[in-house]
Amino acid sequence: MSSPSFQSVELLIKLPAHYKHILALATPLILSNLTVPLLGAVDTAVMGHLPDPAYIGGVAVGGTIFSFLFWGFGFLKMGTVGFTSQAFGAKNLPEQQAAFLRPMLLAxxxxxxxxxxxxPLLQLCVTLIDGSAEVQQLAFQYSTIRIWSAPIALSNYVIIGWLIGKGEPKLTFILQVIINSVNIFLDLIFVLEFDWGVEGVSLATVIAESIGFAVGLWIILKKSDFFIKQIDWQNVWLRSHILALFTVNRDIFIRTLCLIFAFAYFTRLGAGMGDEILAANAVLMHFLYFSAYGLDGFAHAAEITTGHAKGRNDNKEFRNAVQASSVMALLTAAVFVILFYLSGQLIVNLFTDIPSVKSIATNFIYWPIIMPLISVASFQFDGIFIGTTRTADLRNAMIQSLIIFLISTWLLVPVWENHGLWLAMSIYMAARGITLLRYYPALARSIGSKSVEAKSVKT
Structure with missing residues (x-):
């Protein structure tokens, strides 16, 4: 009889080639992605062991502010992935160079x-979140330091997006691990050793992002042929390509603002229920962050492979990429649910030792436990539509989903309070996948057709 380990290897060997390719791309991307929520978890944990839940709330609000400010420019990463993957699929060197330089200048x-x-931006954001006076003060302290990393943080989006689009998941993993390892190390030193509180958390992030920027540029210079050949600056400034870049980035920008608004509104409604609810929700959101960033590894793999398929206009390659990445993402989502179910209470205890926050988090823990299965379709479709730069559909679906979320909060929160808030978030994540499903058949038909419809560059 074969041993379990041998059977696992034998099963892996029997996987179709496109499944193996997706797995090879996704594995380092999952590992690199998981370092991001791990960093957020450390931020929350070091604050959660201070005596007042306002510290957790302050970092949660500060993080939400920069999700809004920085991830509002997430198109710099997502658009770069799409254009870069298509340029490499078509083996177009001038466009590979331009796909990096255009968004870097914008960043x-x-x-x-x-x-x-x-x-004015920080004051407006802190006021809109509407936490307690102490939470607002701590969030503002965090934000006034973190804002200085803006050019570097946005440039890192471009670097990571270009490496993902190029199909270099291992280099992406190395860069993400460096950034987040430095950040975690400095978190522990600045907060636990130097007692710098939220300012220490923010300063750690600024330093880590700066180191990541330097390492990222070095990787691109040394580990690729990007600057070996002369750069075609005329192609970089080609008017039609600039317009396409702005159109795609506009669509992703609107889509991302809708996404961030939904999470910011979730935080705001939780803050209105008190500092302890805000802190408990901040702890529970890390379940969602871990599963989201893990599942994003398959979404990124879908971005790379569907982008390459579009660059080659190969429908069979496109459908294989969608099938393999989606099946593996669904299985991974089920694994997350099982892990969260078995270790959920332990995870909460690691985040905080404040009894009231732990008790509240335990009461609502089943919502984030089931979230991976609810949200997996939304992540997969995001990757498929970004990789093919079908961003008008992505924008429209997200607007529809946000409307559904807002209606859900207005109907459910007054009746069931925080349970209603989590139910509304669950409905929102499901709606993101369902609304994109409506647009998928037209996308699938466009790949491999004689005249590929460029919906992503329509106004």
């Missing part, structure tokens, strides 16, 4: 604008 420009406008 530096947008980052400088955020620094110049920091005073």
């Amino acid at each position: 530096l420009l947008f980052g400088l604008i955020l620094i110049l406008l920091q005073a």
